[in-house]
Amino acid sequence: MSNTATTDNAVLVMNDIKMKFGSNYALKGVSVAVRRGEVFGLLGQNGSGKSTLIKVLAGFHQPEEGSEVVLWGEKMALPLDPMLIKKRGVAFVHQHLGLVPSLTVAENMRVTSLGQKNPWFVSWRKEAERLSALFAEFNLDVDPLATVASLPPVERAFVAIIRAFEDLRASDAGYGGEGILVLDEPTPFLPGEDVKRLFDLVRSIVKTGASVIIVTHDIDEVRDITDRVAVLRDGQLVEVLDTKASSRQAILDTIVGSRIDAFAKQRMAAGAAPVTIRVDNLTDGNTPPFSLSLQEGEILGVTGLIGSGFASVPYTLYGARRGAGTLTVSDRKIDLSSITPLMAQRMGVALLPGDRLGAAGIGSLAVTDNITLPILDELSHLAGLDRGAMVKEAGRLSTLHDVRPHNPALALGSLSGGNQQKVLLAKWLRIQPKLLLLDEPTQGVDFGARQQIFKALDDAARAGTSIICASTDNEQLEQICDRILVFSRGRPVVELKGQEINRKAITEACFYSTDAEAAE
């Protein structure tokens, strides 16, 4: 294998990058080159090494001897110096954006002081004017004096990206006024329409002469935005593909190595099973009340545009958010204005929130601790908790759901997103809930793990669990749902079932329903 990457017009060359954690190589000699003014994708499953490669470039991880990083023809000395790399004009936007929510946009943008002239006095008025002008350059309208917490997620991403772009301008990278902007998985928390806006911003940044490296595992995004894409697998570079010339399936097969078929569901017909779940007059206080019902073992998708009210459905039904109405689970009826999560659980209702480590599981505790939480009663004997049984059960569930690495003693937070989700899902599936509520169950999860999660959900549904899944991921809804309700203005307005369910129809229904409402 040749370990050098050469490309004409390269602004960044990374040669034979080797990175070792303990005794494992996370990168086994990866070579890539990024051209001036292109959008370069880094694609791979969780654990393939794409994030590690970015962290090497950022100077967070020091690669082995012999690894080479060349910026604008200048070879960077090892160990890499993060500040020097930044000064040379490489700016990073990490997945969690690095913004302080309680501070204003202007304060957050001022954190990086590369362009600062006088450190002892900041005129916030001038700063705000300057920032407004900068946002306007990219057709963005963000109030520099608003707190970051008050912005919608996509605008927070804009702020982080523009801040990184400012660093590029301030750096001496000029080397012609451009630089390299690195986006590490910027989209998993954004709905489809916002991803489009974000990509518009990326395109206008490229127009200024900068190059962009984007790390992702979403194939459609790669096809949408990148010029070329490097596919990594198990710490090795598999191939660099020309995006325009490669089909979706070709890219997919390259990522996985062997062919993984997308999970395909056999949709359940109406009336095939008794109706066991009934929701009457549900409202979160602001929306008009509506009712819905589910058959036993049915998977119902709820979707719509952001703000259309579908997203709160799982939370109000579980008592995680205050609402009103009634929920009936196989003849047990409960008032939703006084339901608590504990009451919901006792009725056989479980919620898997979208915020994995903020709401669903504890990152600093072991997989065993997290996965056994709802079944501690079962794992106790007279003298208290049976620790041996807890470890055994965690091991069994990890095997059943193919959690990797298979070591339940690891902290949940040290697993990849997909594996975290498998653990958290396994936890709830273990108690065989009558109604399982999901919020974006595969956000930030790679393709292979996603199909495994879909399969697990389908198996649970076949065993009698009814599922409500709130999501804006149309591909996911198409793959797992028996029926889909599209929301507008806080209530369901379109119902899709059976043959009507496909990605395109869902998108159309989302927009059609809003248009129709607007026309009224």
Next chain:
Amino acid sequence: MTTIDMPIQKPVSALSRFTLKTEAERFALVAAWLFLIILFGILMPDSFLSWRNFSTMFGSQAVLVVLTLGIIIPLTSGDFDLSGASILTMSSMVIGVFNAQMGWPILPVLIMSLAVGALIGAINAFFVLYFRIHSLIVTLGVGTFVNGVILWMSGSQTISGVSMELVSWVIMGRLWGIPLAFYYALILAAVIWYAFEFTIPGRKLLFVGRGREVSRLNGIPVERVRATSFILSGLISAFAGILYSGMTGSADPLSGLNLLLPAFAAAFLGATTIAPGRFNAFGAVISVYFLVTGITGLTMMGAHAYVQNLFYGGALVIAVSLSQLVRNRQPQDFS
């Protein structure tokens, strides 16, 4: 039908999880303690190594052990209780006023002082949970307020003449030469260890401390758990106060307050040992005796009284720093 073929992976064997490094981390503080004992033993073989010295150390520091055990409960559920030492002093002052001054029988007074401790814990819980104020602020304020009440009750005087029965239960009664107070502390440590490790309430406490939203959505009554931990901390601190007055036969309005920082030092130091990364009962016990051994040894060698603070403060920072080096300086995560 879908086939998802992924290479089979082997489960990691239990043996390979047992690494020398993690075991070294768990027992580093125990080793440091033994090292101190050997060092002072060589320097002062006659006085330091005597059973009398050790039995005095074990007995007299039982108060600090109990106080530390009290505060690790709210620490585990994610709250600070800075009022612990004030509750301790208050409880001993209740004994001083009602038993020594007013002559009430000792048993009802003991129950009363425990009740006062639990009540102050409940007041902490009310302000923290109802008004949603950070526990640091509430317990600092309540603790200071209680200090004022103590000075007022006692007229700023030490009250002596506490029932000899209490004194005999705490310090005069001995088993293998060690005052009974030491065994009370050990029993309490065992109970807390058991509760943390082997009971469902212990699990709930841990989850609430690590993530309140996660706990709430998993059906744990977060507020009830936090309130209970404040009340238990108050109750156990009051128990420490009972031992304190039994130890001296009197109630001192001030000296007990000095135990606050040593107790936190021992709690955090204890979280680096036995079960690193978690506040744990036996870690707390070992930390207290590690700190006390160092101080006793230095004092016996003729060091001045200020060595106490030097040692409590210095040992905490240095020991925690060393354990961080063992962990490759990963950020500590108690919360």
